[in-house]
């Protein structure tokens with residue numbers, strides 16, 4: 001059994017030598033360390049039949065947020081729950097808001113956090129009701145326009161009458 005481990009250690013160190021060109025001293029150290037590591041692993045294996053696997057802290061795989069959006073649902077990428085839309089209150093439960101949630105998952109700022117159907121329905125409603133026409137700035141612009149035209153025509157008429165008099 002230890003011979004197998006030694007063989008494994010030798011192979012591993014040989015691979016290291018080929019890769020890194022180790023000096024004889026380094027070779028000895030590497031062989032010793034590798035063998036010790038293998039021995040430790042073997043001892044653990046024999047002890048409880050389970051080798052404790054220490055998973056290194058791998059950053060979470062980038063989630064494709066597009067997959068979280070379907071026609072009728074939007075899945076919260078934090079907890080995996082599906083909703084019609086991700087409310088501010090829900091995101092708050094995860095210590096996030098719309099902005100930080102988008103940043104975390106690389107979602108464009110303009111992407112609504114709601115089901116596709118909900119989003120397109122909302123767009124439709126918006127386009128039909130034209131809320132911007134109710135905005136004070138838009139109204140002002142609309143009110144100004146005919147006034148300006150009236151003033152111009154008024155002036156033109158006055159000018160015209162003036163010329164006619166002279």
Ligand SMILES: [Zn+2]
Pocket residue numbers: 076077078079080081090094
């Ligand atoms: Zn959630």
